Amino acid sequence: MRASAAAAVAAAVLGGTLARGAFGPRYGGEARVVVRGLPSTFAPGSGRGAATRLVGTLVHERLVEVAGGVAHPSLAAALEEGASGREWTIRLRAGALFHDGAPVTGADVVRSLRRFLRSRSAAAARLGDLLDGGAAYRAAGSGALPGVLADGDTVVLRLRAASALAPAALAAPEAAITGGRGAGAGPFVPTTPGPINGQARFVAFSRHVRGRPFLDAVAVDEAGAAPRPALSPSAEAGPLAATLLLVLEGRGKPAARPEDRRRLAAAMDGTDLVRLFIPRGGPSSLVPPVLLPPVAAPPPAPARGIAGALPLAVSTDVPPAVSQRVVALLTAAGLQVSVGARAPDEVWEAPAAARLVLFTPAVADPLLALDELAALAPGADTPAARALRDRAAVEADPGRRAVLVARAEAELRATAVLVPLAAVPVGFRGLRGMHGAAIDAGGRIRLEDAWLEP
Amino acid sequence: VAIPPILLLAGLVLVLLARSFERTAAARLDSGVEAVEGSLARMEDAARARLAALAPEDDGGDLRGFAAAHGRRLELTVLEVVDADGVVLSSLHWPAGFGLREQDRVFPDAPRFRVEKAAEGYGAADRLAVVAQRTAPLAGREVVIRGGSFVEPARLEELARLTGTAVALRDEPAGRWIAGEGSPLARWSGPPAGETTGEASLGGERFHWRARRLAEGLSLVVAVPRAAIAEVMGGVGRATVIASAIALVAALLAASLLSSRIAAPVVEELEDSRERVLQAERVAAWREMARRLAHELKNPIFPIQLSIETLRRVADDDPSGRRLAEAFRESSVTILDELRALRKIVDEFSQFARMPAPRPAPVGVNDVVEQALALYRPRAAGVDLRTELAEGLPPVVADRDLLARALGNLIGNALDALGGAGRLTLRTGAAGGEVRVDVADTGPGLAAEQRTRLFTPYYTTKRGGTGLGLAIVQGIVSDHGGRVEVESAPGAGTTFTIFLPATG
Numbered sequence: 001m002r003a004s005a006a007a008a009v010a011a012a013v014l015g016g017t018l019a020r021g022a023f024g025p026r027y028g029g030e031a032r033v034v035v036r037g038l039p040s041t042f043a044p045g046s047g048r049g050a051a052t053r054l055v056g057t058l059v060h061e062r063l064v065e066v067a068g069g070v071a072h073p074s075l076a077a078a079l080e081e082g083a084s085g086r087e088w089t090i091r092l093r094a095g096a097l098f099h100d101g102a103p104v105t106g107a108d109v110v111r112s113l114r115r116f117l118r119s120r121s122a123a124a125a126r127l128g129d130l131l132d133g134g135a136a137y138r139a140a141g142s143g144a145l146p147g148v149l150a151d152g153d154t155v156v157l158r159l160r161a162a163s164a165l166a167p168a169a170l171a172a173p174e175a176a177i178t179g180g181r182g183a184g185a186g187p188f189v190p191t192t193p194g195p196i197n198g199q200a201r202f203v204a205f206s207r208h209v210r211g212r213p214f215l216d217a218v219a220v221d222e223a224g225a226a227p228r229p230a231l232s233p234s235a236e237a238g239p240l241a242a243t244l245l246l247v248l249e250g251r252g253k254p255a256a257r258p259e260d261r262r263r264l265a266a267a268m269d270g271t272d273l274v275r276l277f278i279p280r281g282g283p284s285s286l287v288p289p290v291l292l293p294p295v296a297a298p299p300p301a302p303a304r305g306i307a308g309a310l311p312l313a314v315s316t317d318v319p320p321a322v323s324q325r326v327v328a329l330l331t332a333a334g335l336q337v338s339v340g341a342r343a344p345d346e347v348w349e350a351p352a353a354a355r356l357v358l359f360t361p362a363v364a365d366p367l368l369a370l371d372e373l374a375a376l377a378p379g380a381d382t383p384a385a386r387a388l389r390d391r392a393a394v395e396a397d398p399g400r401r402a403v404l405v406a407r408a409e410a411e412l413r414a415t416a417v418l419v420p421l422a423a424v425p426v427g428f429r430g431l432r433g434m435h436g437a438a439i440d441a442g443g444r445i446r447l448e449d450a451w452l453e454p
Numbered sequence: 455v456a457i458p459p460i461l462l463l464a465g466l467v468l469v470l471l472a473r474s475f476e477r478t479a480a481a482r483l484d485s486g487v488e489a490v491e492g493s494l495a496r497m498e499d500a501a502r503a504r505l506a507a508l509a510p511e512d513d514g515g516d517l518r519g520f521a522a523a524h525g526r527r528l529e530l531t532v533l534e535v536v537d538a539d540g541v542v543l544s545s546l547h548w549p550a551g552f553g554l555r556e557q558d559r560v561f562p563d564a565p566r567f568r569v570e571k572a573a574e575g576y577g578a579a580d581r582l583a584v585v586a587q588r589t590a591p592l593a594g595r596e597v598v599i600r601g602g603s604f605v606e607p608a609r610l611e612e613l614a615r616l617t618g619t620a621v622a623l624r625d626e627p628a629g630r631w632i633a634g635e636g637s638p639l640a641r642w643s644g645p646p647a648g649e650t651t652g653e654a655s656l657g658g659e660r661f662h663w664r665a666r667r668l669a670e671g672l673s674l675v676v677a678v679p680r681a682a683i684a685e686v687m688g689g690v691g692r693a694t695v696i697a698s699a700i701a702l703v704a705a706l707l708a709a710s711l712l713s714s715r716i717a718a719p720v721v722e723e724l725e726d727s728r729e730r731v732l733q734a735e736r737v738a739a740w741r742e743m744a745r746r747l748a749h750e751l752k753n754p755i756f757p758i759q760l761s762i763e764t765l766r767r768v769a770d771d772d773p774s775g776r777r778l779a780e781a782f783r784e785s786s787v788t789i790l791d792e793l794r795a796l797r798k799i800v801d802e803f804s805q806f807a808r809m810p811a812p813r814p815a816p817v818g819v820n821d822v823v824e825q826a827l828a829l830y831r832p833r834a835a836g837v838d839l840r841t842e843l844a845e846g847l848p849p850v851v852a853d854r855d856l857l858a859r860a861l862g863n864l865i866g867n868a869l870d871a872l873g874g875a876g877r878l879t880l881r882t883g884a885a886g887g888e889v890r891v892d893v894a895d896t897g898p899g900l901a902a903e904q905r906t907r908l909f910t911p912y913y914t915t916k917r918g919g920t921g922l923g924l925a926i927v928q929g930i931v932s933d934h935g936g937r938v939e940v941e942s943a944p945g946a947g948t949t950f951t952i953f954l955p956a957t958g
Contacts, residue, residue: 276518276552314576323576324550331571331578332554339577356576 029452030217031434033445036316037343038195038222043182044112045119045174049344050317050360050426051220053173053444058202058218059184060176061209063090063109063155064167066364067441069291071167075104075177075185075209085162085396090170092153096209098179099189104209106150109177113148113155116175122372123172123363126393130166132158161394164401168365187213187448198222214436214451238427240282240289241364241443244273244318246326246419247355247377254308254335255353261416267303267333268326270421277322284423286373286409287359290441291366293406294423295413303333310335313342313352319424326356326421348376358424360443366405367392373418380417467694474690479678483651483664486619486676491666493613494584494605498566501602502586504528508599517593521546525601532570532583533601535592543597547572547581547604559627564669569625572604581605582623582632582672607634620661620677627671639663639675653680750799754792761785802922812853812933816957819847819889822854823880826861833866836874842881848956850889852934857954860930863923864893864950871897871948888936889956894949900942908940927952 035051042059046052061075073079075096080089096104117124117134118141128134131147149156159166169175178184187210188202200220206212246268248255255261274281283294310330314323323339330337342350347357361369370389374381385408392404412418426443433453438446508524517535525533525546533546534556542551548571551557559569559580565587572581585602592599605623611634614621622633624644631640638656645652645665654661656677663677761784768781820843827841868878872895881892900908909928924938927950931938935955942948 272553277550312577316576318576320576321549321573324548324573324578327577328548328550328554328557328571331557337577339575341576 025214025436025449025451026454027212027214027451028216028454029214030219031215031437031447031450031452032219032221033428033447034221034223036223037345038198038200038220039345041194042184042190042200044116044176044178044184045121045172045362047345048348048362050443050445052345053360053442054220055200056173056176057186057440057444057446057448058188058220059186059190060173060178061096061185062172062176063170065440066168066171069365071171074171079167081164083158085164086159088157088159088166090155090157090167092155093209094153096185097207098183098185099205100179100181100183101207102179102181102183104177104179104185106152106155108179109155110145110148110150111180112177113170113175114145115178116172117145119174120375121172121174121362122375123169123368124174125375126368126371127166127169129390130159130161130163130169130393132160134160162396163394164396165365165367165393168363168368171363171365172368173362185209188218195220195222208448210448213448215447218447238425238439239441239443240280240284240423241426241439241441242358242360242424243284243286243288244278244281244322244421244424245286245355245357245359246421247357247380248417248419249353249355249377249379254306254310258416260306261419263301263303263306264330264333264335265416265419266298266301268329268419268421269300270297272300273322273325273329274422277319277325278422278424280425282423284420286413286418286420287361287366287369288443289423291361291364291369292409295420306334308335310337310354311352312337312339313347313350313355314339315344315347315355315357316341317344317358318356322422322424323356330354358426360426362442364441367401367408370405370408370412374412377417380412380415382411382415385411461698464694464698468691471691471694475684479662479680482617482619482678483662483676486614486617486621486678487664487666487674489613489617490610490621490674490676493609494668497584497603497605498586501530501532501566501584504530505586505588505599505601508601517544517597518552520544520592522549528601530601531603532572532585533599534570536598536600537595538597543593548578549573550578561669561672564672566602567669567672568600568602569628570604580628582625605632607632607637610634611637617676618678620656620679622675623668624665624673624675625671626673638679639677645673645675747799747803751796754795754799757792758789761788812856812930814851814853814934816849817852817854817857818849819857819882819891819954820844822852822857823861823882823891825854826858826865827880829858829862830865830869833869834878837869837872838877840877840879842879844881844883847882847884847889850934850954851957852954853930856930857934860927860952861891861893863927864952867923868893868895868897868948868950871895873897876947884956887956888953890954891952892949893951894947896947899944899946899948900940901944905940905942909938 033054035049035054037047037049037051039046039049039052039055042055044056044060063074063076064071064079065074066072071079075093076090077093078091080091081087082089090109092104092106092109098104098108114137117128117131117138125138128138131137131145133144133146137143137145147158147160149158157166176184185208187205187208189205191201191203194200198221202218202220204213204216246265248261248264255264270283274283282289283297285292285295312327312330327337327339340350340352344358347355359373361372363369363372367389370385374385374389388404388408388411392401392408395401395404413420427439428437428445435451435453437450440446508528520535521533521544525531531547534542534548535544536542536556540556542548542554542556545551550573551571557571561567566584568583568585569580570583570585571578582605583602584605585600587598587600589596590599591597610621610623610632614634614637620633620637620639622631622637622639624631626644629644631637631642633640638659638661642654642656645654645663649665651662651664654663654677660680661677662680663675666674666676668674765778765781765785768778769775772778823841823843827839831839865878865880872878876896878896879892879894881894883890883892909924928938931952931954936953939951939953940948941951
């Protein structure tokens with residue numbers, strides 16, 4: 001009944017022991033999760049932070065999920081490749097229902113994918129490039145979309161060129177399938193249209209496509225609420241699903257010139273950072289090690305000749321001690337750093353010359369992750385990097401595709417706008433007596449199979 | 455008289471208050487400076503003592519956790535271990551600096567003060583600390599251990615509150631204030647260079663301020679709002695005015711008491727004088743009464759004496775006794791008449807002197823009139839005696855006998871005035887809550903002068919009268935809450951009217 005759990009779990013160790021868990025899952029109970037930056041609505045893809053993604057996994061279902069670099073059916077029952085890779089047929093699971101009781105149909109999928117393609121998601125942009133008529137549809141924001149066809153419970157994607165990447169794009173949070181009235185099809189039903197006073201509550205959806213969740217309810221609270229037992233984010237547990245990135249936007253001194261950025265990047269001693277401040281962390285490329293092999297950090301070189309004020313926006317999901325160390329390194333390099341903390345959903349848009357972010361890709365696919373980074377930090381992108389990603393998107397051979405992705409990553413990194421500092425484990429901890437909670441490869445907590453000891 | 459000196463005194467007090475204003479401001483500034491300097495000195499002493507108590511153990515090289523472990527134990531907020539090159543080997547307050555050169559700012563002329571880099575939020579902050587330091591061998595090398603405490607804005611705020619001042623430290627190189635939240639000094643650009651005291655406008659309010667140099671670039675600034683002192687002074691001023699007012703009232707009371715003391719003998723003298731007058735009047739009254747009594751007694755005594763002398767002379771001159779019998783008969787009649795007159799005088803005086811207390815009870819006035827009239831009917835021969843008694847009169851509360859006596863006196867007077875001819879009318883009625891009894895005769899009437907003296911004791915218009923009859927009438931009526939009025943004119947008869955309060 002709960003078959004998807006095994007596929008979703010990369011690593012998950014929350015409170016409790018195997019011995020306790022051996023008594024087996026039980027229905028009932030309410031889990032409380034404390035997060036930072038709840039989204040304002042529960043609409044698909046309404047933010048980038050861990051909270052938004054948690055809410056997404058509770059409320060919504062996507063056609064596919066990506067794990068281990070492979071797209072797996074989720075709301076879809078099966079994915080079939082045809083027409084020499086230029087057509088993908090998606091059959092929906094029988095009996096899938098939205099929270100309002102309406103059945104999930106091909107028409108709902110088409111409407112949801114049209115909404116997805118109109119979004120700012122990097123995966124939507126990539127899928128739009130691949131779909132027949134997708135680019136024109138994205139440009140116009142409406143009109144014909146010949147690349148997406150529906151027939152009953154079957155949806156067909158027609159691509160302008162063969163690509164194995166298209167199904168993976170459907171795993172983006174923004175690609176969640178919603179009903180005509182906006183209802184989701186996820187394992188939990190929100191009790192309100194959006195958070196109220198920093199709190200949201202979700203109750204089990206008894207007619208969920210994979211069966212009723214064990215928990216009766218999940219409460220998600222903004223950090224700062226009255227303390228009581230809860231799950232909370234932890235950078236000390238879970239898979240290396242996030243990358244700590246220093247983003248030197250290239251606007252204004254002292255990060256305007258590439259050579260200055262490179263000197264700064266060289267002064268950032270990622271090895272010491274991990275050793276001293278990120279337990280279970282490691283080196284990283286621009287994307288987490290679960291997606292691309294890490295890049296060994298070069299020995300740090302003292303930065304000289306760099307001076308000036310550096311407004312730094314720090315995402316609040318970065319562990320404070322880690323941020324303090326980065327600030328210390330920047331200060332030691334000669335900069336006067338002024339720090340402003342920002343919610344993960346806001347940090348990329350905050351007016352600052354530099355950002356310190358914890359990057360967790362929306363889709364656990366290396367190429368889509370690079371697309372996402374290039375969209376978030378346009379200053380890092382170059383024509384060469386773009387060309388390499390485009391070639392990788394239509395490369396059928398996995399080996400050659402991996403090489404192209406690695407070259408694209410290096411090309412993006414070469415501008416020193418995006419400086420990978422470390423791979424950071426993403427996890428949650430707390431709430432003794434909870435079993436079955438998991439962190440997937442995308443760094444999202446999954447409570448669908450979680451249960452509480454009585 | 456007391457007001458001018460009191461106002462003068464109040465004015466003097468206000469002038470003194472103005473001078474005191476300046477002294478108070480200075481005193482407050484002094485107390486603020488002393489409080490902060492004392493607190494900083496105690497912080498340094500504590501840092502030195504706790505650092506001396508630190509007995510570092512060489513753990514073989516890894517010093518990273520050293521500061522955190524010992525700092526918490528020693529209740530220090532600043533504890534750092536640096537090597538000879540200034541590289542941070544361990545830091546309680548800035549763990550992010552491990553392995554980096556320290557980024558603190560020092561005050562060479564006052565090493566107890568340092569601006570320490572300290573962890574704050576997602577970055578670091580430069581915080582002023584009071585520290586002590588020592589060297590010690592650790593991890594096979596000589597290191598510097600520095601410990602102390604941050605100068606907490608909350609502590610400055612507390613000192614400010616205790617001293618009634620605004621307190622802040624001015625970090626001139628950084629161009630910033632170390633002050634509690636809401637301190638007015640935090641909005642100031644700082645004291646002018648070289649000046650140690652003055653006035654400044656901070657946030658729209660005037661302040662006295664004083665600056666004390668702690669180190670090169672580091673100053674303690676204490677300020678006192680003029681309004682606060684003015685408020686205190688205003689309070690004192692108000693208290694002075696109130697005290698003056700109280701003093702004024704007290705002076706008035708004292709003057710009143712004093713004047714009453716001074717006037718008391720005069721009042722007593724006046725009362726004595728009034729008593730002496732009354733005494734004299736009483737003596738005069740007694741003299742008058744004695745005169746009247748002597749006069750009244752003389753009148754009958756003389757005929758008696760004359761009759762007796764006549765009898766003796768006749769007896770001596772008429773040995774046959776024939777004339778004696780006749781003289782005896784005539785003289786005895788005279789003597790008996792005069793003795794009766796004497797008896798009457800004595801009775802009337804006796805009545806006046808011994809008027810019994812009324813024994814009131816509800817009585818009908820008509821009944822009393824009939825009772826009184828019955829006694830005098832035998833004397834009314836030749837007089838047209840009429841009664842006009844109203845029916846349904848309300849009763850009066852009165853002593854029936856006394857009231858009958860009063861009416862009898864009036865009836866007797868009227869019969870005397872009529873002299874056996876004329877009309878006597880007794881009339882009763884009620885009006886205005888009173889019952890009235892008229893005793894009206896058609897006698898010769900009274901002159902105005904006679905009417906005014908009518909109720910004066912011993913005044914009489916009758917030969918042989920004592921002048922007590924109407925006085926007795928007035929006394930009885932007055933004792934019953936009533937009054938007696940008289941209407942009379944010569945040749946028009948006389949009407950006496952008794953008014954008594956009706957009951958019910």
